[in-house]
Amino acid sequence: MKLSNVALFMGACSSAVANPVHELLYRRDVANGTTVAGGSNSSAAGDASNGTATASSTSPSSTAATNVTGGGYGNSSSGSGSSSGSSGSVSVFVTGGTSTLSNSSGVDVNWLFNSSQSLNVTQLYQISIQINQTLGQGSNNGVVIVSNAESLESLGFFSSLVFNTDKPIVIAQNAATGAAIAQDPSSKARGPLVLGDNHLIYPGVFAPSAGETSSCAAVGIASDASNATWFFENSVPALTGPSSVIKQNYTNFTNIDVQNTPVVPIIYDGGYSTQIISSLTSASGFVIVSSGVNSTTSSIGNTSVPVVFAEGGSGLHFVGDEDVPQGTIPAGYLSPVKAQILLSVAAVNGVSSSDALRSLFP
Numbered sequence: 001m002k003l004s005n006v007a008l009f010m011g012a013c014s015s016a017v018a019n020p021v022h023e024l025l026y027r028r029d030v031a032n033g034t035t036v037a038g039g040s041n042s043s044a045a046g047d048a049s050n051g052t053a054t055a056s057s058t059s060p061s062s063t064a065a066t067n068v069t070g071g072g073y074g075n076s077s078s079g080s081g082s083s084s085g086s087s088g089s090v091s092v093f094v095t096g097g098t099s100t101l102s103n104s105s106g107v108d109v110n111w112l113f114n115s116s117q118s119l120n121v122t123q124l125y126q127i128s129i130q131i132n133q134t135l136g137q138g139s140n141n142g143v144v145i146v147s148n149a150e151s152l153e154s155l156g157f158f159s160s161l162v163f164n165t166d167k168p169i170v171i172a173q174n175a176a177t178g179a180a181i182a183q184d185p186s187s188k189a190r191g192p193l194v195l196g197d198n199h200l201i202y203p204g205v206f207a208p209s210a211g212e213t214s215s216c217a218a219v220g221i222a223s224d225a226s227n228a229t230w231f232f233e234n235s236v237p238a239l240t241g242p243s244s245v246i247k248q249n250y251t252n253f254t255n256i257d258v259q260n261t262p263v264v265p266i267i268y269d270g271g272y273s274t275q276i277i278s279s280l281t282s283a284s285g286f287v288i289v290s291s292g293v294n295s296t297t298s299s300i301g302n303t304s305v306p307v308v309f310a311e312g313g314s315g316l317h318f319v320g321d322e323d324v325p326q327g328t329i330p331a332g333y334l335s336p337v338k339a340q341i342l343l344s345v346a347a348v349n350g351v352s353s354s355d356a357l358r359s360l361f362p
């Protein structure tokens with residue numbers, strides 16, 4: 001599909017879908033529904049654990065969902081047992097953002113660090129070691145990663161690549177809201193979820209870039225302090241679903257025991273040349289942000305490292321074969337940051353051939 005057609009399509013999508021949603025959000029903000037984080041009042045955690053108790057008795061829908069996505073996923077013991085609901089807990093990992101939660105029944109809080117900057121791939125892999133261990137425990141019902149605003153997108157996308165689980169993985173700036181969503185049985189079997197600034201809940205694969213509020217790919221909304229309203233039945237995005245190329249053919253992407261993380265620079269808008277690419281010898285690949293149709297057609301030449309073109313800016317775009325110089329890889333609908341993470345994870349696992357990489361990108 002040509003870029004311009006996609007832009008038109010997406011424009012139609014946001015005007016049709018966004019308005020009612022924004023109306024809802026606007027009313028929320030006026031009503032100041034986001035009081036969860038407030039001071040020492042720990043009612044959010046209390047409400048949330050009551051939520052789990054009621055939910056486990058009414059679980060036919062979550063059992064059905066487990067069957068749907070069972071294919072390539074691990075056998076998560078929390079899935080069906082009606083007894084596990086009361087004993088299991090959600091683990092919160094704080095890497096930034098806001099957390100006033102303390103350990104309580106049903107929630108345990110782990111402080112990793114408090115970063116206000118965008119997390120790099122090294123840090124993403126570090127975090128994933130503990131999360132992987134936690135997800136492997138039978139008593140665990142899900143994970144919340146509390147993050148600064150800049151890292152929501154990379155955490156969402158990275159988690160979608162490296163974790164295989166039906167358990168909820170919720171990435172949010174506020175620990176209490178994230179924990180409430182993770183304790184909602186309906187958040188299972190959706191892949192990692194990202195809670196945006198605007199209360200919308202996105203699949204990790206479609207997490208908006210920092211500061212953006214695209215509503216097109218949202219799957220739900222955090223409609224009040226402890227409840228989510230879901231727009232869709234449980235399902236996972238095709239790119240990282242159980243039958244995707246990434247999960248079927250690249251099973252080693254879940255390997256998180258990584259010693260050296262690669263360098264994959266993002267080069268903006270016309271600021272690149274074959275010279276830059278050949279001078280950065282330590283890079284395992286490059287993401288070039290193209291600013292639209294035919295923005296650059298100079299040939300990239302025979303670089304030995306992969307070069308991916310992704311489009312920046314707000315909303316979803318699609319960069320296809322016809323939009324990029326020969327020998328380079330179009331990022332499809334992936335943003336520059338998501339393309340960078342996918343290239344990095346591929347590089348970590350020694351996947352660098354052009355054909356292999358093309359099969360990974362949408």
Ligand SMILES: *[C@@H]1O[C@H](CO)[C@@H](O)[C@H](O)[C@H]1NC(C)=O
Nearest residue numbers: 028029030031032033034035
């Ligand atoms: C909502 O809360 C914010 C931050 O606490 C405050 O600045 C704002 O005035 C509040 N709005 C209303 C309508 O109460």
Ligand SMILES: *[C@@H]1O[C@H](CO)[C@@H](O)[C@H](O)[C@H]1NC(C)=O
Nearest residue numbers: 035038039040041042043044
């Ligand atoms: C929590 O806040 C609510 C509303 O402000 C209040 O009614 C309630 O008593 C508070 N609970 C505690 C434990 O402070």
Ligand SMILES: *[C@@H]1O[C@H](CO)[C@@H](O)[C@H](O)[C@H]1NC(C)=O
Nearest residue numbers: 046047048049050051053054
């Ligand atoms: C929540 O659970 C606690 C302890 O199980 C109970 O005392 C409290 O009444 C419950 N709250 C609601 C709103 O059900």
Ligand SMILES: *[C@@H]1O[C@H](CO)[C@@H](O)[C@H](O)[C@H]1NC(C)=O
Nearest residue numbers: 060063064065066067068070
């Ligand atoms: C899910 O799988 C179980 C066991 O295989 C089966 O008993 C149950 O009927 C399935 N549920 C649905 C909705 O297919």
Ligand SMILES: *[C@@H]1O[C@H](CO)[C@@H](O)[C@H](O)[C@H]1NC(C)=O
Nearest residue numbers: 070074075076077078079138
């Ligand atoms: C999942 O694990 C449970 C408990 O270990 C086991 O009884 C069940 O057969 C497993 N299901 C599958 C599909 O492997």
Ligand SMILES: *[C@@H]1O[C@H](CO)[C@@H](O)[C@H](O)[C@H]1NC(C)=O
Nearest residue numbers: 101102103104108109110111
């Ligand atoms: C919560 O409990 C875990 C152990 O279960 C502990 O490692 C952690 O430090 C505790 N967190 C807080 C904030 O006390």
Ligand SMILES: *[C@@H]1O[C@H](CO)[C@@H](O)[C@H](O)[C@H]1NC(C)=O
Nearest residue numbers: 119120121122123261262263
């Ligand atoms: C990632 O950030 C950490 C902490 O700021 C730093 O020590 C590390 O070198 C960075 N890694 C890369 C690959 O930039």
Ligand SMILES: *[C@@H]1O[C@H](CO)[C@@H](O)[C@H](O)[C@H]1NC(C)=O
Nearest residue numbers: 132135162163164165255256
């Ligand atoms: C945790 O990592 C191991 C290998 O490192 C992998 O086999 C397993 O699937 C991972 N667990 C999850 C939940 O992704």
Ligand SMILES: *[C@@H]1O[C@H](CO)[C@@H](O)[C@H](O)[C@H]1NC(C)=O
Nearest residue numbers: 047051223224225226227228
């Ligand atoms: C969450 O939704 C349930 C069912 O719709 C409702 O009973 C409960 O009061 C809601 N919780 C809050 C905090 O509004």
Ligand SMILES: *[C@@H]1O[C@H](CO)[C@@H](O)[C@H](O)[C@H]1NC(C)=O
Nearest residue numbers: 245248249250356358359360
């Ligand atoms: C993935 O693996 C299957 C089976 O091994 C193979 O037929 C298929 O061509 C592979 N696809 C890609 C894109 O590598």
Ligand SMILES: *[C@@H]1O[C@H](CO)[C@@H](O)[C@H](O)[C@H]1NC(C)=O
Nearest residue numbers: 002004293294295297322323
């Ligand atoms: C893009 O460039 C090609 C070749 O230079 C040209 O044929 C085509 O018309 C251009 N497309 C647009 C939309 O400018």
Ligand SMILES: *[C@@H]1O[C@H](CO)[C@@H](O)[C@H](O)[C@H]1NC(C)=O
Nearest residue numbers: 249250251252253349350351
């Ligand atoms: C990871 O898997 C891919 C696809 O099977 C393979 O090409 C690659 O060599 C593997 N990487 C490592 C380090 O084994």
